[in-house]
Amino acid sequence: MSTPPPGWLPDGISSPLDDKLGVRITDWNPDRLVATMPVAGNEQPFGLLHGGATCTLAETIGSMAAAVAAGPDKQVVGIELNVSYLRAATAGTVTAVCTPVRRGRTLSTFVIEISDDRGRQTATARLTCMTLKAPRDL
Numbered sequence: 001m002s003t004p005p006p007g008w009l010p011d012g013i014s015s016p017l018d019d020k021l022g023v024r025i026t027d028w029n030p031d032r033l034v035a036t037m038p039v040a041g042n043e044q045p046f047g048l049l050h051g052g053a054t055c056t057l058a059e060t061i062g063s064m065a066a067a068v069a070a071g072p073d074k075q076v077v078g079i080e081l082n083v084s085y086l087r088a089a090t091a092g093t094v095t096a097v098c099t100p101v102r103r104g105r106t107l108s109t110f111v112i113e114i115s116d117d118r119g120r121q122t123a124t125a126r127l128t129c130m131t132l133k134a135p136r137d138l
Contacts, residue, residue: 001031002026002027002034003027003028003029003030004028005025005028005068006028006072007063007132008071008072009056009068009069010068010090011083013064015060015071017056017127018043018056018060021037021041021042021053021056021057022027022037022038022041022042023035023037023056023057023060023061024037025035025038025061025064028068029064030068030069030100031099031100032097032098032099033061033064033065033068033097034060034061034095034096034097034100035057035060035061035064035095035096036054036093036094036096037053037056037057037091037093038043038092038093038096039091039092039094039134040091040107043090047090048088048089048090049088049089049090049094049122051083052099052122053065053087054062054083054085054094054114054122054125055081055083055098055101055125057094057112057114058081058083058096058112058114058123058125058127059078059127061096061098061112061113062098062110062124062125062127062129063069063076063078063127064098065098065100065108065110066078066103066110066127066129066131069100069103069108070108070131073133073134074131074133074134075131075132075134075135076129076131076132077129077130077132078106078127079107079114079128079129080128081125081126081127081128082125082126082127083123083124083125083129084101084123084124084125085088085122085123086121086122086123086124087120087121087122088122089091089116091117091130091136092116092117093114093116093118094114095114095136096110096113096123097112097113097114097115098110099111099113101126102126104112104131105131106130106131107128107129107130108109108128108129108131109126109127109128109133110127110129111124111125111126111129112124112125112126121123
């Protein structure tokens with residue numbers, strides 16, 4: 001891991017869905033978050049990486065990028081996700097690289113580029129998140 005997660009995030013932060021799909025954030029650099037996910041176990045019936053798994057990877061890393069940008073006293077929620085599939089992934093691992101387009105007080109937008117083990121782009125996504133006050137019980 002190049003950049004560790006911010007100290008205010010809970011250790012090993014992950015959702016049950018991310019755990020099921022094998023999504024792992026490998027670099028927490030706020031200007032370039034990186035995550036990986038295996039293709040195996042995440043295929044649709046025809047052996048290709050499932051589009052829903054790709055969306056999960058994009059939303060996870062984009063939401064984490066928004067949370068890091070917002071800081072510990074805020075909560076973020078995704079309000080729009082757009083994904084274009086460019087090439088099928090059938091084996092190995094896909095890697096998502098998330099970069100900010102705009103980090104504002106209330107809205108943040110990120111571009112997520114997903115590629116296969118050979119560096120070929122398989123999908124591109126755009127996620128917009130809204131920043132809210134954190135609930136009192138967190």
